Amino acid sequence: MTPSDGELIAMVIAGKDQRAFSSLVSRHQSAVRAVLMRLCRNAALADDLAQETFIKAYNKMSAYTGAGTFKAWLCRIAYTEFLMSARKRKAIDKTMEKLKAQPMETHQAPADGGARVDLDRGLATLGEEERTCVILCYASGLSHSDAAEVTGLPLGTVKSHVNRGKAKLKAWFERKEAAA
Amino acid sequence: MTDDLDPMNDDAFDAELSAMFAEVAPPQEDPVFVEQVNKRLANPDRMRFLALGGAGATGSAVAGTQLENLVGLIPADQVNGVLGQALGFFGPEAIVTALFGVMALGFAWVLPGMRSAI
Numbered sequence: 610m611t612p613s614d615g616e617l618i619a620m621v622i623a624g625k626d627q628r629a630f631s632s633l634v635s636r637h638q639s640a641v642r643a644v645l646m647r648l649c650r651n652a653a654l655a656d657d658l659a660q661e662t663f664i665k666a667y668n669k670m671s672a673y674t675g676a677g678t679f680k681a682w683l684c685r686i687a688y689t690e691f692l693m694s695a696r697k698r699k700a701i702d703k704t705m706e707k708l709k710a711q712p713m714e715t716h717q718a719p720a721d722g723g724a725r726v727d728l729d730r731g732l733a734t735l736g737e738e739e740r741t742c743v744i745l746c747y748a749s750g751l752s753h754s755d756a757a758e759v760t761g762l763p764l765g766t767v768k769s770h771v772n773r774g775k776a777k778l779k780a781w782f783e784r785k786e787a788a789a
Numbered sequence: 790m791t792d793d794l795d796p797m798n799d800d801a802f803d804a805e806l807s808a809m810f811a812e813v814a815p816p817q818e819d820p821v822f823v824e825q826v827n828k829r830l831a832n833p834d835r836m837r838f839l840a841l842g843g844a845g846a847t848g849s850a851v852a853g854t855q856l857e858n859l860v861g862l863i864p865a866d867q868v869n870g871v872l873g874q875a876l877g878f879f880g881p882e883a884i885v886t887a888l889f890g891v892m893a894l895g896f897a898w899v900l901p902g903m904r905s906a907i
């Protein structure tokens with residue numbers, strides 16, 4: 610039987626069990642990386658922040674109280690990492706310039722390129738908080754209340770950000786289709 | 790605003806948006822990423838250890854030079870107990886060397902334990 614998140618977390622806390630932690634990484638990496646990729650709009654930077662997120666989670670595992678889902682807890686660490694990295698704007702801009710000169714990520718199929726660019730362009734038209742709430746709910750599948758936990762915004766605000774963001778995205782995609 | 794949207798259309802777009810995010814999401818299974826995290830856990834930041842160790846050693850050296858002066862000021866014949874006997878028997882240089890040894894052992898004990906704090 611596959612152990613639950615709770616069982617794996619208990620194994621990590623009890624004995625720093627790295628195999629149990631690897632299972633947690635394997636289970637949640639996609640959601641964490643999806644959020645960071647959309648927030649950063651840069652796969653290499655997002656993966657670096659995702660690795661940092663999991664290392665912080667491993668070291669602070671005993672701080673996870675079980676209130677809220679483990680995925681939401683990881684996403685909160687990831688969001689904090691993103692905010693911290695955004696503050697180091699100068700360093701990031703330098704990295705972005707370097708990365709622009711390099712070919713894009715190799716693990717993503719070329720067919721995804723158009724969809725990714727469209728989605729990122731659409732998301733770029735949203736306000737910062739709208740964008741964050743939409744990404745948290747759609748990229749990692751968090752509930753509105755989990756997204757409220759992660760961002761520290763009131764639940765009602767998160768709901769209205771998601772609805773407004775979704776409406777703006779719908780209008781953006783409709784305009785894009787009409788123009789095509 | 791969503792209030793102005795047709796609920797049926799909104800549901801359709803909701804599914805469409807979820808599909809768009811799913812299309813560009815990283816794979817559900819990615820052993821390469823898991824391996825990278827494991828490697829970083831196994832090899833913590835060496836530069837930080839070197840910086841901490843270097844700062845600690847410099848601090849110990851500075852403290853040690855002062856300690857030797859301080860121990861040298863203590864009149865060995867007027868100190869009773871174990872310290873008095875040690876001063877008389879070994880001299881201040883040997884005592885400072887022993888204290889350095891204790892500090893070095895302390896760093897050796899503390900630094901590996903800091904893996905979990907990084």
